Amino acid sequence: MRVIADIAIVPLGVGLSLSPWVAAVERVLEEAGLEPRLHANGTNVEGEWDDVLGALKRCHEVLHEMGAPRIATNLRLGTRTDRAQTMDDKLASVRAKI
Amino acid sequence: MRVIADIAIVPLGVGLSLSPWVAAVERVLEEAGLEPRLHANGTNVEGEWDDVLGALKRCHEVLHEMGAPRIATNLRLGTRTDRAQTMDDKLASVRAKI
Amino acid sequence: MRVIADIAIVPLGVGLSLSPWVAAVERVLEEAGLEPRLHANGTNVEGEWDDVLGALKRCHEVLHEMGAPRIATNLRLGTRTDRAQTMDDKLASVRAKI
Amino acid sequence: MRVIADIAIVPLGVGLSLSPWVAAVERVLEEAGLEPRLHANGTNVEGEWDDVLGALKRCHEVLHEMGAPRIATNLRLGTRTDRAQTMDDKLASVRAKI
Numbered sequence: 001m002r003v004i005a006d007i008a009i010v011p012l013g014v015g016l017s018l019s020p021w022v023a024a025v026e027r028v029l030e031e032a033g034l035e036p037r038l039h040a041n042g043t044n045v046e047g048e049w050d051d052v053l054g055a056l057k058r059c060h061e062v063l064h065e066m067g068a069p070r071i072a073t074n075l076r077l078g079t080r081t082d083r084a085q086t087m088d089d090k091l092a093s094v095r096a097k098i
Numbered sequence: 099m100r101v102i103a104d105i106a107i108v109p110l111g112v113g114l115s116l117s118p119w120v121a122a123v124e125r126v127l128e129e130a131g132l133e134p135r136l137h138a139n140g141t142n143v144e145g146e147w148d149d150v151l152g153a154l155k156r157c158h159e160v161l162h163e164m165g166a167p168r169i170a171t172n173l174r175l176g177t178r179t180d181r182a183q184t185m186d187d188k189l190a191s192v193r194a195k196i
Numbered sequence: 197m198r199v200i201a202d203i204a205i206v207p208l209g210v211g212l213s214l215s216p217w218v219a220a221v222e223r224v225l226e227e228a229g230l231e232p233r234l235h236a237n238g239t240n241v242e243g244e245w246d247d248v249l250g251a252l253k254r255c256h257e258v259l260h261e262m263g264a265p266r267i268a269t270n271l272r273l274g275t276r277t278d279r280a281q282t283m284d285d286k287l288a289s290v291r292a293k294i
Numbered sequence: 295m296r297v298i299a300d301i302a303i304v305p306l307g308v309g310l311s312l313s314p315w316v317a318a319v320e321r322v323l324e325e326a327g328l329e330p331r332l333h334a335n336g337t338n339v340e341g342e343w344d345d346v347l348g349a350l351k352r353c354h355e356v357l358h359e360m361g362a363p364r365i366a367t368n369l370r371l372g373t374r375t376d377r378a379q380t381m382d383d384k385l386a387s388v389r390a391k392i
Contacts, residue, residue: 001162004330012206013211013213016209037386038388038389041297041372044335050155060177070179071178072174074174074175075174076335078168078170079158079169079383080169081167090334091334093311097317104236104237117293137235137286138200138286139200139272141202142237174270191213195218196223249347260373263375266372269370269372270368271367271371274365275365277358278307284367
């Protein structure tokens with residue numbers, strides 16, 4: 001089962017600058033063989049369910065190891081069985097109609 | 099790693115009445131040994147990461163098997179390493195301060 | 197336009213105990229004449245769009261006034277024109293099918 | 295109060311192809327004078343709270359007028375009082391650390 005996901009991870013108890021933590025998330029996703037696409041409020045990623053959700057678990061583990069005592073994640077997950085669709089497909093489809 | 103989650107699953111392409119689909123989600127979560135707590139905009143659940151996220155994967159699989167061609171899920175995930183905390187702990191802590 | 201909303205407000209830079217802040221959110225929503233229903237991962241609320249979103253703005257303002265330098269909110273919003281539906285309607289509809 | 299937002303609007307009861315609806319959302323946001331940045335799972339936008347949330351309300355109204363009987367939106371909202379920060383600031387800050 002393929003999934004298109006949007007991951008927004010917020011570590012708590014680490015002060016106000018979240019960029020080092022978001023950068024760590026990007027690295028974990030890349031090390032998992034995914035190709036994360038950072039945006040201003042999260043990261044797009046796509047792949048097999050177990051690969052994407054496994055990488056997300058690893059993100060929580062790594063941020064805790066780095067010293068974040070508490071993490072709040074917001075996640076969007078899209079799956080479909082009617083047809084294959086990539087993130088690029090989604091973007092192209094919308095842009096053709098704007 | 100324990101997680102407290104909030105799951106909101108929206109099947110697309112199945113019409114406007116989502117309650118049969120949300121009921122199926124509740125059943126899948128219960129069959130996974132979790133104790134889901136339905137609210138008006140999702141379901142609270144807590145447990146080990148693999149149990150909770152495994153049950154969520156099963157929800158997507160079951161809804162697709164039931165005929166939903168597309169699913170959009172919004173998920174909140176909270177983990178912490180500073181102390182153990184249950185959903186009841188969270189609720190009691192807030193209610194004591196209102 | 198009526199809206200059913202789920203509000204999860206996370207203040208940053210205030211330490212790990214969020215319950216005083218969540219309690220303040222509940223009070224603001226109540227003072228706005230809404231009837232918030234706290235759950236383990238947020239708060240359900242319903243009403244006219246301007247009332248609900250106006251109260252949410254007030255929540256951000258109050259939490260900043262209380263000393264939270266940064267706030268991350270996750271919000272679910274549902275509107276429909278096919279029929280009137282309350283939060284109690286949604287819950288009853290699901291529970292009848294579990 | 296400035297806000298950085300991420301808007302994901304899902305119309306229900308309109309079939310499986312959401313791109314015409316997402317394109318309409320982009321147009322409404324642009325007509326509101328905002329500069330939406332589409333990504334694979336939503337749209338980034340920034341501005342004054344009332345401008346951003348007012349445009350979101352207009353998105354719901356327009357999609358209902360276009361024929362969507364039900365809409366489920368997921369929204370992330372970030373506000374901060376410690377310093378001014380744009381979406382470009384956020385992205386640059388993370389990218390410098392990856």
